Amino acid sequence: MHLADISLVDWSRAQFALTAIYHWLFVPLTLGLSFIIAIMESIYIKTGNEEWKKLTKFWMTIFGINFAIGAATGIILEFEFGTNWSNYSWMVGDIFGAPLAIEGIMAFFLESTFIAIMFFGWSKVGKKTHLLSTWMVAIGSNLSALWILVANAWMNNPVGMVFNPDTARNEMVNFWDVALSPFAINKFLHTITSSYVVAALFVIGVCSWYLLKKRQIVFSKRSMAIAVIFGLLSSLFLAFTGDSSAYQVAQKQPMKLAAMEGLYKGQEGTGLVAFGVLNHKKKAGDNLEEYLFKIEIPKMLSLLSYRDANAFVPGIEDIVYGNWHYNIEPVSKRMERGTQAIISLTKYKDSKEKNDTAAMNSALTEFKQTRSDLGYGYLDKPESIIPNVPLTFYSFHVMVILGFYFILLFVVILYFVLRNTIERKKFLLRLALITIPLGYIASELGWIVAEVGRQPWAIQDILPVSKATSHLSASSVQITFVLFAILFTILLITELRILFKQIKIGPKE
Amino acid sequence: MFETMTLSALQQYWWIIISLLGAILVFLMFVQGGQTLLFQIAKNEEERKLLVNSLGRKWELAFTTLVTFGGAFFASFPLFYSTSFGGAYWIWMFILLGFILQAVSYEFRKKPNNFLGPKVYEIFLFINGLLATVLIGTAVGTFFTGSPFFVDKFNLSSWMVCSHGLEAALNTQNLSLGLAVFFLTRMTGSMFFITAIDHDVINKRSAKQILINGLVFLVFFLMFIGLLLTKNGFAVDPATSKISMEPYKYLHNFLQMPFVFVLFLVGVLLVLFGFIKGAFLKKSNAFWFTVTGVVLTVFSLFLVAGLNNTAFYPSNYDLQSSLTIARASSSHYTLTAMSYVSLLVPFIIAYIWYSWRVLTKKKISVSELEENEHVY
Numbered sequence: 001m002h003l004a005d006i007s008l009v010d011w012s013r014a015q016f017a018l019t020a021i022y023h024w025l026f027v028p029l030t031l032g033l034s035f036i037i038a039i040m041e042s043i044y045i046k047t048g049n050e051e052w053k054k055l056t057k058f059w060m061t062i063f064g065i066n067f068a069i070g071a072a073t074g075i076i077l078e079f080e081f082g083t084n085w086s087n088y089s090w091m092v093g094d095i096f097g098a099p100l101a102i103e104g105i106m107a108f109f110l111e112s113t114f115i116a117i118m119f120f121g122w123s124k125v126g127k128k129t130h131l132l133s134t135w136m137v138a139i140g141s142n143l144s145a146l147w148i149l150v151a152n153a154w155m156n157n158p159v160g161m162v163f164n165p166d167t168a169r170n171e172m173v174n175f176w177d178v179a180l181s182p183f184a185i186n187k188f189l190h191t192i193t194s195s196y197v198v199a200a201l202f203v204i205g206v207c208s209w210y211l212l213k214k215r216q217i218v219f220s221k222r223s224m225a226i227a228v229i230f231g232l233l234s235s236l237f238l239a240f241t242g243d244s245s246a247y248q249v250a251q252k253q254p255m256k257l258a259a260m261e262g263l264y265k266g267q268e269g270t271g272l273v274a275f276g277v278l279n280h281k282k283k284a285g286d287n288l289e290e291y292l293f294k295i296e297i298p299k300m301l302s303l304l305s306y307r308d309a310n311a312f313v314p315g316i317e318d319i320v321y322g323n324w325h326y327n328i329e330p331v332s333k334r335m336e337r338g339t340q341a342i343i344s345l346t347k348y349k350d351s352k353e354k355n356d357t358a359a360m361n362s363a364l365t366e367f368k369q370t371r372s373d374l375g376y377g378y379l380d381k382p383e384s385i386i387p388n389v390p391l392t393f394y395s396f397h398v399m400v401i402l403g404f405y406f407i408l409l410f411v412v413i414l415y416f417v418l419r420n421t422i423e424r425k426k427f428l429l430r431l432a433l434i435t436i437p438l439g440y441i442a443s444e445l446g447w448i449v450a451e452v453g454r455q456p457w458a459i460q461d462i463l464p465v466s467k468a469t470s471h472l473s474a475s476s477v478q479i480t481f482v483l484f485a486i487l488f489t490i491l492l493i494t495e496l497r498i499l500f501k502q503i504k505i506g507p508k509e
Numbered sequence: 510m511f512e513t514m515t516l517s518a519l520q521q522y523w524w525i526i527i528s529l530l531g532a533i534l535v536f537l538m539f540v541q542g543g544q545t546l547l548f549q550i551a552k553n554e555e556e557r558k559l560l561v562n563s564l565g566r567k568w569e570l571a572f573t574t575l576v577t578f579g580g581a582f583f584a585s586f587p588l589f590y591s592t593s594f595g596g597a598y599w600i601w602m603f604i605l606l607g608f609i610l611q612a613v614s615y616e617f618r619k620k621p622n623n624f625l626g627p628k629v630y631e632i633f634l635f636i637n638g639l640l641a642t643v644l645i646g647t648a649v650g651t652f653f654t655g656s657p658f659f660v661d662k663f664n665l666s667s668w669m670v671c672s673h674g675l676e677a678a679l680n681t682q683n684l685s686l687g688l689a690v691f692f693l694t695r696m697t698g699s700m701f702f703i704t705a706i707d708h709d710v711i712n713k714r715s716a717k718q719i720l721i722n723g724l725v726f727l728v729f730f731l732m733f734i735g736l737l738l739t740k741n742g743f744a745v746d747p748a749t750s751k752i753s754m755e756p757y758k759y760l761h762n763f764l765q766m767p768f769v770f771v772l773f774l775v776g777v778l779l780v781l782f783g784f785i786k787g788a789f790l791k792k793s794n795a796f797w798f799t800v801t802g803v804v805l806t807v808f809s810l811f812l813v814a815g816l817n818n819t820a821f822y823p824s825n826y827d828l829q830s831s832l833t834i835a836r837a838s839s840s841h842y843t844l845t846a847m848s849y850v851s852l853l854v855p856f857i858i859a860y861i862w863y864s865w866r867v868l869t870k871k872k873i874s875v876s877e878l879e880e881n882e883h884v885y
Binding site: 057060061064065067068069071072073075076078079081082083084085086087088089090093094095096097098100101102103104105106108109110111112113114115116117119120121122123124125164167168169171172173175345349350353470471472473476480483487490491493494495497498500501502505508 | 587
């Protein structure tokens with residue numbers, strides 16, 4: 001496709017996706033490794049065994065390399081809400097800005113202050129103060145994740161706010177509804193536990209390499225023992241939070257759920273597709289089959305989504321074209337009301353400029369009747385609420401399959417670690433090594449499901465991405481996209497080279 | 510506590526916090542200023558290692574303050590965030606680009622197999638030092654000179670020139686502030702080296718840099734202040750919210766807010782005192798006098814930009830599109846909620862102070878670096 005053919009919206013989305021995907025290559029390791037390091041240092045303080053200090057320092061070096069590039073890619077994300085999504089920044093900034101600011105105040109300073117003591121304070125502060133600093137870094141990193149995930153959860157499930165026609169934006173009315181919504185809690189727990197799994201897989205994979213090379217045997221077995229317990233507990237919790245996350249999606253984002261399952265026609269007692277190949281020619285409203293092939297667990301989707309094996313799960317076509325039997329309104333109706341809301345809001349603003357109180361009140365009454373569908377007024381056709389189904393479907397299924405594979409891998413490794421024979425299991429060690437990238441892939445796929453599955457909405461049902469961008473030329477965003485793509489790729493290559501070298505060098509004696 | 514405050518009081522409270530964050534950011538940008546001196550003060554690898562490591566233990570504070578400054582602006586004055594960041598696209602992108610380069614440079618510079626070589630990372634640090642100081646100064650300059658944007662009745666903004674922020678660098682007053690910040694941070698960076706590093710040659714060269722950069726800073730700073738005090742400013746009629754040009758508006762602001770004027774004067778005097786102490790008496794505590802002065806001066810300039818019925822982010826395309834703290838702010842509820850979060854700030858300052866103290870108790874020296882395993 002020719003570059004100029006792609007619109008500003010698509011380039012803005014591409015740039016944000018690029019930055020977020022690169023950023024998320026580094027965040028999971030930071031979140032998980034920080035706790036693994038803190039646990040190792042705690043054992044060092046408890047036992048006084050210098051071997052544990054060696055372990056701690058080695059993984060700290062790895063942490064430092066990863067943290068730096070995470071910070072580099074992270075700074076741009078925050079500011080891109082303003083630079084590339086300025087309409088978004090105004091229309092929801094009253095709510096969305098708060099968690100971002102709290103992240104800075106509460107988490108970033110904690111992280112950046114104590115990281116200095118963690119790295120440079122070994123001989124400058126007492127052992128316990130140093131340990132406290134290491135824990136503070138872990139807590140700070142995870143607090144940072146908490147607030148950004150609260151913000152992201154709100155984009156998927158906007159609560160605790162009301163639209164103010166005077167300022168033409170959504171305004172927060174209940175902070176706790178935003179911060180403690182079940183959607184936010186699930187998102188946070190699911191995302192951080194997935195990060196712990198990635199970090200555990202990373203540590204196990206690196207240690208497997210050492211064991212295959214017959215190097216650092218004691219170091220590797222100890223690191224592996226910590227990581228596999230941490231990883232197994234995290235992955236079990238991850239499965240649990242995955243279930244509750246999907247339940248939340250079913251309640252709040254039925255279109256995303258339908259796309260995750262490739263479900264076009266809803267039914268009662270819907271089965272869960274364990275594995276399937278989509279029919280790529282399938283479009284909403286035609287009579288083609290949804291799948292070329294599928295293995296289904298009967299009634300499971302209904303059970304997981306609504307805790308009722310016979311519940312009706314709406315499909316894409318039910319949501320787009322309506323299904324009156326189940327009280328699902330067609331999108332076209334909501335679009336009509338959304339258009340009316342925009343007209344009423346414009347009338348209200350015009351009347352306000354003219355100080356025409358009667359006209360203002362009349363427009364406001366009209367607006368209040370339709371404001372819940374305001375976002376739908378910006379859509380061009382009902383089908384535009386359908387996200388990219390194949391991308392969402394395959395991302396979701398590969399992520400879930402990998403998630404179960406990780407649990408199995410952790411169980412098997414733990415068994416051999418406990419029997420103290422892990423260094424002899426060459427196949428398992430090789431498998432653990434090649435699983436490192438799979439952890440990252442699963443984690444990135446999770447974000448693809450969350451973000452692509454929400455399209456076309458920047459804020460679910462409130463603000464489509466097409467209305468959220470800055471007023472820039474597409475060429476400006478193309479230039480920065482290419483610039484960031486080159487820069488981040490160079491930095492990633494650099495990071496990997498440094499990381500591989502440090503691993504090759506190994507812990508200092 | 511905060512619930513009972515009026516919206517106007519909360520807006521002023523948050524403008525004061527933003528002003529303080531901005532002031533602290535300029536103070537902490539001694540890191541950026543120091544980065545631009547790596548090639549001038551250090552003449553060999555050992556000296557450069559000392560400079561990089563002294564700054565490397567502090568870089569995250571400036572970085573974090575910038576991120577928090579952005580986040581706090583977003584939460585408290587979202588219309589500024591959407592108008593300025595979305596409009597002055599290029600100036601912010603160049604600033605951010607510099608910070609991306611900085612974030613990896615310390616950690617990667619001396620790591621084996623680092624792909625680009627140490628020299629490139631040192632150049633990255635120089636680029637960050639140059640772009641961050643000059644462009645942030647230039648961008649803040651537009652708080653007094655205006656920018657070409659339009660805000661419609663739905664509060665959605667458009668930048669009216671395709672240079673998207675780069676035009677700010679063509680304005681003498683903006684540029685004078687940008688260059689003043691650049692030379693100021695080079696001066697404070699040099700002072701920091703004297704405070705943090707135990708090395709006679711570096712200290713001697715740093716003192717020379719304090720003198721040179723301090724004098725150039727004074728030229729640009731006086732130029733900026735001269736232009737500021739004699740220019741027409743963007744005044745707001747509190748009754749109608751209409752914006753108009755008022756002769757000597759910023760001078761009037763100083764005179765009508767004597768406390769702010771005193772802060773400004775004390776700040777400038779402290780900077781001058783620190784400059785003399787550092788450049789002529791070669792005292793290591795010059796840094797603390799100067800940065801205290803920097804915080805007070807920048808704080809007072811931000812207050813002058815936004816308080817006393819002044820449009821803090823004026824539009825020179827459409828006067829009525831100019832942003833005031835009343836127009837740009839978040840709702841009463843959000844400002845209240847955020848105000849409770851702001852109560853954490855003293856605790857944050859306390860642990861930053863503790864960390865600073867324990868890490869700089871002993872000056873960085875060649876032997877200290879040899880003892881430390883984590884070296885940049």
